[in-house]
Amino acid sequence: MKYIIGIGGVTNGGKTTLTNKLIKTLPNCCVVHQDDFFKKPDHIQVGEDGFKQWDVITALDMEAMTNTIKGWMENPVKFARSHGVALSPVPAVASSEEQVHILIVEGFLLYNYAPLLEAFDKCYYISIPYEDCKRRRSTRQYTVPDPPGLFDGHVWPMYQKHRRQMEDSGLNIEYLDGVKSKEDLYNQVYQDIQNNLLNRL
Numbered sequence: 363m364k365y366i367i368g369i370g371g372v373t374n375g376g377k378t379t380l381t382n383k384l385i386k387t388l389p390n391c392c393v394v395h396q397d398d399f400f401k402k403p404d405h406i407q408v409g410e411d412g413f414k415q416w417d418v419i420t421a422l423d424m425e426a427m428t429n430t431i432k433g434w435m436e437n438p439v440k441f442a443r444s445h446g447v448a449l450s451p452v453p454a455v456a457s458s459e460e461q462v463h464i465l466i467v468e469g470f471l472l473y474n475y476a477p478l479l480e481a482f483d484k485c486y487y488i489s490i491p492y493e494d495c496k497r498r499r500s501t502r503q504y505t506v507p508d509p510p511g512l513f514d515g516h517v518w519p520m521y522q523k524h525r526r527q528m529e530d531s532g533l534n535i536e537y538l539d540g541v542k543s544k545e546d547l548y549n550q551v552y553q554d555i556q557n558n559l560l561n562r563l
């Protein structure tokens with residue numbers, strides 16, 4: 363069985379932290395990070411506001427990301443091996459359908475790209491309030507540092523716009539409170555995944 367989990371949410375909401383905890387405990391679990399598909403800085407458009415438009419879907423090579431996910435869907439064993447993910451031994455009696463393979467797709471604009479929406483078996487979305495987000499972001503180092511004013515001028519307004527768009531899409535999303543402790547968030551999601559997998563077996 364193949365199972366694809368989306369962990370979307372606001373910048374600095376804790377997506378990577380949660381993902382890194384889950385991949386340590388979920389069996390046969392690979393990960394795709396949307397941040398790995400940002401285009402090079404010279405391919406990022408500059409808006410009328412003067413800011414490079416990093417927080418829009420065209421800043422990402424979504425076709426390449428989709429192809430990576432398709433690669434996992436076609437052959438999760440090969441994908442795991444080529445990404446250095448250790449697989450559980452397959453019992454001699456097990457068929458390939460009995461072996462569970464999990465893919466976590468993590469990113470801030472996961473649910474705003476129509477061709478990918480059908481891929482997810484389960485969609486999580488982490489939110490935190492404006493003040494927490496601004497504070498966490500202020501200490502974060504990206505490959506391209508935030509210019510002054512980017513958060514209020516671009517990042518937060520784009521987050522609000524994309525969130526509304528996602529909510530209007532009718533996708534079935536489980537919202538997570540990113541202000542909860544890292545441990546509580548992990549326990550909540552791990553338990554939910556276990557329950558969902560058991561229901562499918």
Ligand SMILES: Nc1ncnc2c1ncn2[C@@H]1O[C@H](COP(=O)(O)OP(=O)(O)O)[C@@H](O)[C@H]1O
Nearest residue numbers: 372373374375376377378379498540542543544
């Ligand atoms: N539940 C949490 N409570 C407090 N701080 C958190 C929590 N989850 C993550 N953080 C912190 O917030 C920052 C951003 O976390 P990260 O997982 O990289 O977010 P994202 O991948 O959503 O951008 C990091 O400094 C991280 O330690």
Ligand SMILES: O=C(O)c1ccc[n+]([C@@H]2O[C@H](COP(=O)([O-])O)[C@@H](O)[C@H]2O)c1
Nearest residue numbers: 372373374397400416417470504505506
């Ligand atoms: O990773 C990069 O190369 C990069 C370069 C410039 C900006 N970013 C920021 O990365 C943010 C999304 O990543 P994250 O982990 O904070 O959800 C988004 O808000 C962008 O403004 C990221």
